Amino acid sequence: MRVALFATCLVDLVRPSVGFAAVKLLEQAGCEVVVPPTQTCCGQPAYNNGDKQTAIRLAKQVVDSFYIYDYIVAPSGSCGGMIKIHYPEFLKDDSDYASKAADLAGRCYELTSFLVDVLKFESLDAPYDGQLTYHDSCSSLREMGIKHQPRNLLKSLNGCQLNEMADTESCCGFGGTFCIKYSAISTRMVDDKVNNIKESGADTLVAADLGCLLNIAGRIKRLGLPIKVFHVAEVLAGMAEGPGIGEDESS
Amino acid sequence: MKSSSLTFSKNAEQALLDTQLQRALDKVGSGFIDKRRAAMDALPEFEQLRHTAREIKEHTLAHLDEYLLRFEQQVLDNGGQVHWASTPKQATGIIVGLCREANAKKVTKGKTMVGEEVGLNEALQQAGISPVETDLGEYIIQLAEEPPSHIIAPAIHKTREQIGELFKQHHARYGLTQPLETVPAIVNEARQVLREEFIQADAGITGANLLIAETGSTVLVTNEGNGDLTASLPRMHIVIASIEKVVPTLEDATVILRLLARSATGQEITSYTSFFTGSKRETDQDGPEQFHVVLVDNGRTEMLGDEFHPMLRCIHCGACLNHCPVYGAIGGHAYGWVYPGPMGAVLTPLMIGLPQAPDLPQASTLCGRCAEVCPMSIPLPDLLRQHRFKLTEQHAVKIKPRMALAGWGFLAVRPGLYRWAMNWMTRLLHWASRGRGRLHKVPFAGGWTQSRDLPAPQGETFIAAWQRQQAKRKADNE
Numbered sequence: 001m002r003v004a005l006f007a008t009c010l011v012d013l014v015r016p017s018v019g020f021a022a023v024k025l026l027e028q029a030g031c032e033v034v035v036p037p038t039q040t041c042c043g044q045p046a047y048n049n050g051d052k053q054t055a056i057r058l059a060k061q062v063v064d065s066f067y068i069y070d071y072i073v074a075p076s077g078s079c080g081g082m083i084k085i086h087y088p089e090f091l092k093d094d095s096d097y098a099s100k101a102a103d104l105a106g107r108c109y110e111l112t113s114f115l116v117d118v119l120k121f122e123s124l125d126a127p128y129d130g131q132l133t134y135h136d137s138c139s140s141l142r143e144m145g146i147k148h149q150p151r152n153l154l155k156s157l158n159g160c161q162l163n164e165m166a167d168t169e170s171c172c173g174f175g176g177t178f179c180i181k182y183s184a185i186s187t188r189m190v191d192d193k194v195n196n197i198k199e200s201g202a203d204t205l206v207a208a209d210l211g212c213l214l215n216i217a218g219r220i221k222r223l224g225l226p227i228k229v230f231h232v233a234e235v236l237a238g239m240a241e242g243p244g245i246g247e248d249e250s251s
Numbered sequence: 252m253k254s255s256s257l258t259f260s261k262n263a264e265q266a267l268l269d270t271q272l273q274r275a276l277d278k279v280g281s282g283f284i285d286k287r288r289a290a291m292d293a294l295p296e297f298e299q300l301r302h303t304a305r306e307i308k309e310h311t312l313a314h315l316d317e318y319l320l321r322f323e324q325q326v327l328d329n330g331g332q333v334h335w336a337s338t339p340k341q342a343t344g345i346i347v348g349l350c351r352e353a354n355a356k357k358v359t360k361g362k363t364m365v366g367e368e369v370g371l372n373e374a375l376q377q378a379g380i381s382p383v384e385t386d387l388g389e390y391i392i393q394l395a396e397e398p399p400s401h402i403i404a405p406a407i408h409k410t411r412e413q414i415g416e417l418f419k420q421h422h423a424r425y426g427l428t429q430p431l432e433t434v435p436a437i438v439n440e441a442r443q444v445l446r447e448e449f450i451q452a453d454a455g456i457t458g459a460n461l462l463i464a465e466t467g468s469t470v471l472v473t474n475e476g477n478g479d480l481t482a483s484l485p486r487m488h489i490v491i492a493s494i495e496k497v498v499p500t501l502e503d504a505t506v507i508l509r510l511l512a513r514s515a516t517g518q519e520i521t522s523y524t525s526f527f528t529g530s531k532r533e534t535d536q537d538g539p540e541q542f543h544v545v546l547v548d549n550g551r552t553e554m555l556g557d558e559f560h561p562m563l564r565c566i567h568c569g570a571c572l573n574h575c576p577v578y579g580a581i582g583g584h585a586y587g588w589v590y591p592g593p594m595g596a597v598l599t600p601l602m603i604g605l606p607q608a609p610d611l612p613q614a615s616t617l618c619g620r621c622a623e624v625c626p627m628s629i630p631l632p633d634l635l636r637q638h639r640f641k642l643t644e645q646h647a648v649k650i651k652p653r654m655a656l657a658g659w660g661f662l663a664v665r666p667g668l669y670r671w672a673m674n675w676m677t678r679l680l681h682w683a684s685r686g687r688g689r690l691h692k693v694p695f696a697g698g699w700t701q702s703r704d705l706p707a708p709q710g711e712t713f714i715a716a717w718q719r720q721q722a723k724r725k726a727d728n729e
Binding site: 015 | 260267577610614622636638644648656659662666673676677696698705706707710711717718
């Protein structure tokens with residue numbers, strides 16, 4: 001089974017360790033992993049900012065790069081949702097790409113969902129000593145239907161305790177360019193999220209989307225709070241020993 | 252109503268600093284959201300109902316002209332009259348004309364959002380007719396001379412203390428000397444004063460939650476009973492309603508009513524669900540001598556069949572406002588016009604023009620919670636995105652974000668160039684972070700760094716690192 005990893009632009013640029021963690025998990029589960037080098041971005045920033053033409057060009061680029069593989073897997077529900085839900089919508093009138101996009105959408109998965117729902121890979125023996133709390137990113141939850149998959153995998157880790165925070169399904173205020181255009185509103189939203197994380201008593205925050213994680217980690221670090229932030233793939237792959245997102249490299 | 256949607260960002264920033272408002276908004280979460288959830292948990296057939304309601308509305312919208320004409324015929328048969336208004340001005344003109352003909356000087360009003368939409372109170376006042384709001388929330392904001400900040404809870408932005416103070420100030424003429432401290436005291440005070448107004452009123456104006464084509468009835472849901480008194484005590488009852496409120500049958504109305512209160516306040520049904528069918532008949536003990544329905548279009552027929560068509564399914568329950576994290580942070584007034592929250596961010600640009608409200612569809616993370624709770628399955632994030640497409644087509648996006656996105660888009664569709672450029676950028680930012688793992692300030696990223704650190708790239712890009720690792724694996728194997 002050849003699985004093509006769509007690393008996502010944020011993982012590619014900011015946190016390659018998430019990409020390596022995803023590869024490790026997929027290989028552990030018995031997949032042959034390929035990383036098509038022509039991937040850049042799924043086009044969501046263009047799409048959500050009203051630039052449909054650029055979104056269409058990028059969607060076609062992704063379809064061309066990934067179509068030949070058995071599955072396309074992304075460590076992100078947001079980019080995954082773009083490919084799975086939105087590509088078939090906005091390419092539906094394109095005679096060359098409509099059926100390809102719909103076909104690829106059926107083979108597109110978010111990482112934890114792919115591990116649990118497709119590969120039936122439910123338990124990991126990696127140790128993790130700590131108390132985690134999991135933030136449901138909006139697209140993972142509402143577009144991709146991801147809720148129990150990452151939680152089941154996290155609970156299977158040795159020594160890991162999962163503390164649910166209040167309002168875990170509320171948006172963290174990232175929203176792509178929203179957090180820059182409407183910084184004050186976004187800050188209020190991320191503050192609400194950070195308060196809920198603090199109150200959960202967890203020492204580490206995990207989520208399945210790097211956008212949310214950069215936003216929340218950025219706020220946590222600015223506030224100087226002692227909470228570590230990791231992508232769920234890093235924790236599941238036993239690669240959360242080094243510095244968390246936004247942390248000093250020596251830590 | 253004059254719009255301040257153009258200054259949305261400034262409105263929002265002020266709202267975030269308004270401590271009274273923030274305290275008032277806390278009620279939204281604990282009140283509406285929890286109650287709705289409890290009501291839905293007790294309604295296993297929610298998805299089925301939602302599906303049926305959507306079909307009813309879509310069927311009605313596909314035959315809107317027929318059902319509206321059938322509704323009109325029924326109203327006529329019941330001794331009432333229907334008036335058609337294409338524009339806000341026509342709507343207010345008709346109502347002012349009816350009041351003048353009936354020599355009405357004082358009118359009581361039930362809550363009507365379409366009344367707000369067409370600027371009814373201002374028009375009545377200009378014509379020398381004094382409108383008295385009788386819904387408690389509406390009454391409060393009428394005293395405060397403010398627009399509603401929520402479509403079902405118009406005074407939700409006010410704290411109890413502010414309301415007590417407001418009553419003290421305005422009810423001194425009725426002998427009130429102390430600020431009222433409890434909710435029952437506030438309700439009782441309003442009731443005493445409004446009772447007199449109900450008796451004196453020459454006409455009553457209400458909105459309608461539904462219009463029923465087969466019977467010519469207008470349906471009104473309230474929790475205070477003020478709608479019934481407004482409709483039945485004065486000698487003339489005027490209903491103002493937008494055209495998409497019509498449904499074919501009583502049976503259809505009940506499906507929507509089952510969803511409406513649960514989605515809005517978490518009640519199974521509101522305290523009062525009133526069906527007004529025509530004027531007073533000979534055998535009736537009381538009721539209005541005249542019954543008028545003013546049907547308002549105001550751009551809705553243009554939405555039929557276009558990309559915003561699903562918005563016409565809206566039953567104004569307010570669930571999208573209650574669950575919207577942006578609404579929850581800034582309240583309704585920041586949106587700057589009649590309809591706030593996600594439904595308002597879709598409707599307002601359609602009604603006052605996108606150039607007058609460009610921020611509204613952009614000021615959303617598209618988190619999707621609104622669509623998740625919408626009882627009519629309106630894809631609100633998709634509709635917000637439709638407005639964003641239009642902003643791009645009209646070159647109405649601000650220059651800085653437009654240039655940034657254009658630059659990024661130029662690179663992203665050229666993978667070779669993109670890889671080269673991004674490798675430089677990530678290394679540069681990594682170097683600039685000096686091992687701290689984050690950046691406190693980044694040029695052109697002020698919107699991010701004014702409240703957040705920017706986690707720094709780990710160094711080279713994933714693709715570059717992966718390719719290097721693969722080459723090494725291959726070399727080791729050989």
